[in-house]
Amino acid sequence: MAVTKDNFLKYLSDIAAQATSYHNHKETIAWAAILLYFVLMIEVVKSLRSGPLVATFFILGAFIIVIYILRYQYRLRKEAANLIGALQKETKQFSKSDYGLTGQYPYILPNVLLNMMKEMDQVGHKPRIGLEKGSYLLVTFGFIITLVITWSAILEVIWSDIQLRLADYLF
Numbered sequence: 001m002a003v004t005k006d007n008f009l010k011y012l013s014d015i016a017a018q019a020t021s022y023h024n025h026k027e028t029i030a031w032a033a034i035l036l037y038f039v040l041m042i043e044v045v046k047s048l049r050s051g052p053l054v055a056t057f058f059i060l061g062a063f064i065i066v067i068y069i070l071r072y073q074y075r076l077r078k079e080a081a082n083l084i085g086a087l088q089k090e091t092k093q094f095s096k097s098d099y100g101l102t103g104q105y106p107y108i109l110p111n112v113l114l115n116m117m118k119e120m121d122q123v124g125h126k127p128r129i130g131l132e133k134g135s136y137l138l139v140t141f142g143f144i145i146t147l148v149i150t151w152s153a154i155l156e157v158i159w160s161d162i163q164l165r166l167a168d169y170l171f
Contacts (some may be wrong), residue, residue: 008094009091009094009095012087012090012091012094013091015083015087016083016084016087016088016091019080019083019084019087020080020084022076022080023077023080023081023084026073026074026076026077026080027073027077029069029073030069030070030073030074030077030135031135033066033069033070033073034066034070034135034138034139036066037062037063037066037139037142038142040062041059041062041142041143041146044058044059044062044146044150045146045149045150052150052151052153052154055150056147056150056151059143059146059147059150063139063140063143066139067136067139070132070135070136070139074128074132077128078121078125078128079117081120081125081128082117082118082120082121083113083117085116085117085120086113086116086117086119086120087113089116089120090113090116
């Protein structure tokens with residue numbers, strides 16, 4: 001079966017639609033990880049307040065895992081966005097051109113798309129980067145607040161002990 005220009009354009013369009021779905025899925029997974037992190041941290045604060053050392057290791061481990069998940073999901077999301085942009089640009093260029101598919105080898109399209117994805121990586125990512133930084137800031141803020149709440153009882157005891165020793169020393 002010979003590949004026609006219309007079939008090829010539909011193929012490119014289908015790939016772009018699938019990549020768009022994948023892009024949205026990666027962002028959803030990243031935000032779900034943030035939500036799960038906060039649910040876990042609330043439970044840690046409620047249940048492990050009497051054992052802050054164990055809670056601290058759990059909180060730190062969860063924080064590291066969530067940051068790793070976020071970085072991985074955001075990287076995949078960026079690659080999907082680059083692929084979508086490259087596919088849309090290549091589809092426009094290909095649909096305007098008069099040349100057919102005869103003589104086109106299977107390695108040409110992947111190389112063209114890869115080069116265009118690298119080109120797309122250089123533009124249009126400021127909103128995405130801002131959103132990523134905001135989510136990292138949100139998780140870090142949750143991490144700090146959880147640690148403060150977990151250690152607040154012990155810090156209160158330590159502070160009162162310091163005050164007593166200081167009062168004994170001064171008076």
